[in-house]
Amino acid sequence: MRQSVAIADSGFSRFNSLMFRVESTARSKSDLSGPKRACLLLASFLFALIGCDARIEQFEPNRVFTLALAKSRSIPTEPASEDVSQSLEVLFGTPNEPQWPEQLLAEEGTEDLVDVERLRRAAGPVSSGKDGTHRGLFREHCVVCHALEGSGAGPASQFQDPYPRDFRHGVFKWKRTVRGAKPTKQDLRDLLTRGVPGTGMPSFALLSPDDLDALVDYVIYLSVRGETERRLLVGAVDELDYGDTVPEDDFRIRYPADSEGAGLIEDTVVRVAGQWDAAESRLVEVPEPPDLDAEEMAASIERGKKFFHGQIANCVGCHGASGNGAVVILDYDDWTKDYTTRLGLTPSDREAMQPFRDVGALRPRPIKPRNLQKGVFRGGGGGPDLYCRITQGIAGTPMPAVSVVDQANGKGLTAAQIWDLVHYVQSLGRE
Ligand code: HEC
Numbered sequence: 378m379r380q381s382v383a384i385a386d387s388g389f390s391r392f393n394s395l396m397f398r399v400e401s402t403a404r405s406k407s408d409l410s411g412p413k414r415a416c417l418l419l420a421s422f423l424f425a426l427i428g429c430d431a432r433i434e435q436f437e438p439n440r441v442f443t444l445a446l447a448k449s450r451s452i453p454t455e456p457a458s459e460d461v462s463q464s465l466e467v468l469f470g471t472p473n474e475p476q477w478p479e480q481l482l483a484e485e486g487t488e489d490l491v492d493v494e495r496l497r498r499a500a501g502p503v504s505s506g507k508d509g510t511h512r513g514l515f516r517e518h519c520v521v522c523h524a525l526e527g528s529g530a531g532p533a534s535q536f537q538d539p540y541p542r543d544f545r546h547g548v549f550k551w552k553r554t555v556r557g558a559k560p561t562k563q564d565l566r567d568l569l570t571r572g573v574p575g576t577g578m579p580s581f582a583l584l585s586p587d588d589l590d591a592l593v594d595y596v597i598y599l600s601v602r603g604e605t606e607r608r609l610l611v612g613a614v615d616e617l618d619y620g621d622t623v624p625e626d627d628f629r630i631r632y633p634a635d636s637e638g639a640g641l642i643e644d645t646v647v648r649v650a651g652q653w654d655a656a657e658s659r660l661v662e663v664p665e666p667p668d669l670d671a672e673e674m675a676a677s678i679e680r681g682k683k684f685f686h687g688q689i690a691n692c693v694g695c696h697g698a699s700g701n702g703a704v705v706i707l708d709y710d711d712w713t714k715d716y717t718t719r720l721g722l723t724p725s726d727r728e729a730m731q732p733f734r735d736v737g738a739l740r741p742r743p744i745k746p747r748n749l750q751k752g753v754f755r756g757g758g759g760g761p762d763l764y765c766r767i768t769q770g771i772a773g774t775p776m777p778a779v780s781v782v783d784q785a786n787g788k789g790l791t792a793a794q795i796w797d798l799v800h801y802v803q804s805l806g807r808e
């Protein structure tokens with residue numbers, strides 16, 4: 378109990394604002410006598426304590442996406458949001474007691490994607506058992522940035538650039554799978570071990586392998602839960618006639634039930650979990666790097682430089698002639714576009730952004746092409762990492778992919794030419 382209250386940073390701000398509200402009502406009706414006022418404050422304190430726990434007991438609904446959907450479809454989305462939240466709790470449990478829809482996934486054989494025991498270790502308040510096992514790992518290590526529900530809008534997120542990831546989109550940048558695919562568990566484990574250099578995301582190399590595995594499963598859990606939420610909200614509005622009111626029973630988002638609505642829930646969960654399950658089979662094929670002596674390497678770098686400036690790869694268009702990233706592209710990542718440009722809103726228009734900011738959206742920030750001269754690579758600077766980056770682009774960002782072709786044809790680069798580019802990019806960082 379003490380732990381969970383101490384960790385509930387947002388619970389605290391809720392407490393403060395409650396105190397403030399109660400105090401200002403008390404002041405405006407200044408006939409309240411001292412004892413009455415003290416009673417009111419005490420009552421509000423107790424209420425806030427309960428409130429703190431209520432905040433931790435449940436996942437926050439995705440209010441930013443609910444609002445974006447309401448704007449794009451010009452209809453209210455509260456009834457859909459309420460039903461979706463209830464069903465999610467049946468399927469995925471709560472921050473203190475996570476559940477995994479094993480039965481539902483068993484039909485497709487994807488129930489083992491995450492291990493419920495690991496989820497329980499990663500979830501809940503921070504504590505350690507007599508045998509030295511840690512619990513509450515996500516709250517101990519990640520919540521300040523990624524927030525309880527994985528929205529990336531934790532209390533420490535505001536001043537970061539890039540912002541911590543919102544797992545609920547199900548889109549990840551630093552991985553060895555093809556652009557549209559989910560990362561593998563190994564990708565996530567590598568990421569946690571390495572951290573994301575040049576961003577706020579630290580390395581967790583010192584955690585035990587068991588703790589890392591538990592956190593990997595928990596990230597997948599939050600992501601599947603959050604992506605299911607987004608897809609169900611869209612489905613509710615586009616397929617099930619949610620609007621001002623809820624539709625008739627057969628079309629309501631409720632689980633379990635023998636209805637169209639429950640069918641949509643099943644299909645959605647199975648689909649999202651299935652994509653995670655398929656990640657292993659979607660690895661980028663990285664050919665063996667060529668074995669070059671110093672002279673051959675120098676020639677490869679020279680060729681790479683030409684491709685960097687050339688029409689096909691056109692890396693200069695964003696990274697600049699010297700690779701220092703000094704080109705202004707004024708673009709945004711997909712997480713930001715979700716509540717801005719995709720709705721026809723200008724991210725720098727404060728007034729248009731205010732309703733989204735009010736429900737927790739972070740201030741939109743343009744994405745910057747990287748200064749490659751610094752030699753700091755967020756997704757790893759090894760040859761195979763950069764080969765993946767160049768042939769896939771970077772998911773969720775404007776960085777495009779270069780297609781790999783068998784023979785140079787003016788539309789893509791051959792694997793050997795991609796290696797030249799990799800060598801050039803690596804050489805930029807060494808200069
Ligand atoms: C101090 C803030 C901070 C903390 C603490 C933190 N992260 Fe992050 N995390 C970030 C930032 C910032 C990014 C975005 C990096 C980027 O866009 O390149 C990120 C990105 C990620 C990603 C997405 C990587 C990808 O490929 O797109 C995952 C997964 C992740 N963090 C997991 C975790 C986990 C699990 C923990 C706790 C063990 C954690 N983070 C703790 C700031 C943090």
Ligand code: HEC
Pocket residue numbers: 550685690691692693694695696706744745746747749753754755756757763766767771774775776777779798802
């Ligand atoms: C449309 C603009 C655009 C083009 C074209 C582009 N990039 Fe990028 N690139 C970006 C952006 C934006 C980022 C930062 C992504 C991030 O960190 O979220 C980036 C990041 C990178 C990174 C850093 C990866 C890491 O792990 O930190 C490398 C390397 C890179 N680009 C290489 C290239 C190469 C090589 C080309 C040409 C084949 C290229 N880029 C073309 C926009 C572009």
